């Protein structure tokens with residue numbers, strides 16, 4: 001069987017999901033995200049014949065490129081970053097749909113030329129005036145581009161088509177700036193036209209959280225405070241700032257990862273079941289989770305922030321954060337965060353949710369760990385089996401790499417004694433399905449073209465997440481949780497261990 005007949009983007013869907021003919025306008029078309037993610041994702045969609053007939057891409061950026069230069073640069077990008085190798089015949093046909101408009105984001109004539117180009121695409125391919133505008137640009141440009149799209153009459157499609165705006169992260173840097181950005185976009189686009197991308201939600205393993213919970217009958221009854229002891233969401237990276245020190249200095253781990261990706265994953269783990277996957281059900285339930293979260297309160301006790309020093313990763317010496325290019329030698333920016341959140345509702349009251357994320361940790365891994373409560377009696381301890389792990393029942397959802405799910409439970413060690421040892425029941429995507437999952441951006445670009453916003457973040461979630469975390473950032477500024485340090489290649493500062501130990505818990509060893 002070929003990979004394409006098993007493509008998960010098709011496989012799980014009863015109807016073939018091919019979008020209407022449309023034009024995708026990529027603002028920031030000469031940038032890193034376009035080369036690394038967007039165009040390789042489009043190429044793979046073309047390979048799988050999931051793009052509509054009459055599809056075209058119009059790149060928009062400052063560099064004075066021609067269509068041919070844009071195509072050549074994108075060909076190199078696909079050769080380098082695509083999950084499937086570049087195939088010349090597919091590329092040639094895809095490349096014909098690529099065009100480029102060179103302009104500064106602030107120059108109105110550029111948008112007029114863009115409008116002309118789009119009209120040409122409409123008449124050449126019958127794109128019906130359908131437009132997807134993708135902001136792959138510095139966040140400071142989002143409002144300006146939206147404003148000019150409005151001025152150029154591009155935010156409402158002519159001839160009954162649709163116009164949508166995809167916005168990359170970060171959406172604001174605190175509550176106030178996020179609100180301001182939302183208001184600016186709202187002057188031009190309606191909420192239902194805005195697709196805030198969180199690429200974590202495009203990952204197969206993240207979507208599988210919903211399938212695991214609601215597509216099976218056996219887990220939901222124990223998915224609550226009666227059975228669950230705590231929940232941990234961890235993202236460990238071995239990389240440092242990878243040449244993006246300037247960006248990171250303005251951001252830090254809380255803004256870069258926690259406010260969006262970790263909070264979104266947490267919401268999928270904690271939300272109530274939906275009656276249907278159509279419409280806004282999932283986004284409504286996620287928003288309710290955020291609304292039920294308690295303010296962090298004692299920031300000194302419930303959060304830890306830290307920065308990596310020089311150290312060794314996989315036997316290789318690496319510099320400390322303050323020695324990275326573009327980083328101040330006195331930087332106070334955190335590259336590691338651990339924090340505890342509580343959700344005050346009937347399902348989760350008193351169950352701590354611990355989030356942690358860090359750079360330059362010993363291993364690259366993202367996982368959700370549900371730890372279940374101990375049985376009421378320690379029967380086997382009395383029978384000499386005192387080596388049972390107190391956290392024997394663990395459910396680990398491995399988001400990446402080594403994608404899969406494992407359930408840990410105690411089993412009797414063979415022999416005449418009643419020794420109990422933890423063992424794992426394991427599911428691995430790779431061996432069970434034998435296909436490589438599509439990249440998150442493939443699914444999300446396709447969904448945006450289809451008008452399916454389920455996997456995009458609605459404003460109320462963004463706002464609630466900032467409402468919760470902005471006071472943390474403010475308290476940090478006032479010294480509530482002093483910056484700690486950890487050596488690169490270690491699992492973060494001791495204070496992070498103490499954060500969970502003070503509640504009688506421990507971090508899952510990744």
Ligand SMILES: NC(=O)c1ccc[n+]([C@@H]2O[C@H](COP(=O)([O-])OP(=O)(O)OC[C@H]3O[C@@H](n4cnc5c(N)ncnc54)[C@H](OP(=O)(O)O)[C@@H]3O)[C@@H](O)[C@H]2O)c1
Nearest residue numbers: 028029030031032033061062063104105136137139168169
């Ligand atoms: N890179 C990633 O892997 C990644 C991952 C997740 C999210 N993101 C988000 O995606 C967005 C883009 O990131 P990136 O890494 O691709 O940025 P980047 O490499 O710096 O690219 C920025 C793009 O914007 C264009 N640009 C900047 N100012 C302009 C202006 N005044 N007029 C016209 N064009 C202008 C640049 O064009 P010229 O170069 O031609 O001037 C370039 O095409 C950011 O919001 C980032 O947070 C990126």
